[in-house]
Amino acid sequence: MRNAAKLATAVLAAGALTLGLTACGAGGESASDTSGPLIVAASPTPHAEILTFVKDNLAKDAGLDLEVREFTDYVTPNTATEDGSVGANYFQNQPYLDDFNKKRGTHIAPVVTVHLEPLGLYSKKVKSADALKSGATIAVPNDSVNEARALKLLDAGGIITLKDGVGNEATPADITKNPKNLKFKELEAAQTPRSLDDVDAAVVNGNYAIEADLSPAEDALVLESAKDNPYGNFLAVKEGDEDDPRVEKLAKLLTSAEVRKFIEDKYDGSVIPSF
Template structure:
């Protein structure tokens, strides 16, 4: 499933333009160029796996030449989309994209929402969230949107209480009540599952949980509800790219019955189709 080319942050920083040129064999500076393969950057699990399923089973019949590029650091995907190193990306939700566009003056837009990865609280020391003791240490992602999302998860399950009106930029400073005096360890999202040996519990993104062989459906002490959840992951492009016929073909395939079945069978509730 993971025979796609892994792109490290260092390689991207050193040669994003070279990557774009070698990937497509054409000048990626031309937004109107829709010849050659559609190059899509994606985080490893489940995004690249879903795209690889499409590449192997659906793309050829649909007349789509799909080039899947696997990124180990999702923070590099929007910059790669903005500078033309890839034609599209598949990894993020709306609050994350809104923050990125606002901070960077970019205009990356969603094309189609595909799935939700429920955020979960995990522990190697506890069997349920009620066992969190006073002074317990909980790791949370340190990027703005996912940290707020993690704190909202804890709030929804009565572990903390956030101040009224807190939005998608909440931090531990926005906690109104912390009855167990929990100490928060803010880490890069990819590091949260690796911290489980050192903390009492960690809030982990669904994709990183899967990479760490954790099942959001079975192993999480508490997890997000999919109902009315704003954090569905979607295919995204630079403004104008949504008119690319290759992008339209991929959007249709991503929301096909075949992909829904693949998500249901492969992830057993750890990833939930949103279409």
């Protein structure tokens, strides 16, 4: 199943959004009210951690009232930004956003790129990609952009070969060479690290790898290159809100020397500043 998220995730996401709306209503504040706090939806790791550092150490001096709301899926942050439940989000990259806007009819726009989380191939069964056995099963994210990104990682690592010119919608059907006859198990992105006990290897997004106590810099059998990488994660808003003074303040803080040092010290190469 190649939907952006499975039904179970959507149900959980809806519950999280309901809680977020309740909290907003209880305070009598609207995300679209530029006189109130800027509410930002974020994945827990590393996005919410970076935002919390900004909130605790930089926001007050900059005159920014910042509120961070965590979401564990890749859908709700955008839908909540679109409907105004939150004022911004921080969790995604450009290919994912382009695909999301196209398929869902949303109007989310990037503001500033902050960091890269290299995608990696991990395994509890083998210690190198070369050691994968014939017929091995590899878990990959099931949303179209991240699945294509995973297959391109395997192609770059010499594990498979994709047909020339394949883009951000590559699927296993686009594999032209598969010398080990690998099989692919499509899972919601958040489930890929949890699948490592059941599959031979899994391609895991950087944020989910960190949450699962995997070190991309040390544990990945194959790791995405940071050079000319189009998958940097950015602060995003609904189109038209780019000039919100709160957003401008946050964008400046997220690309400050203090945040660069925080990212480099805390994540030790598993998260890489993109500014």
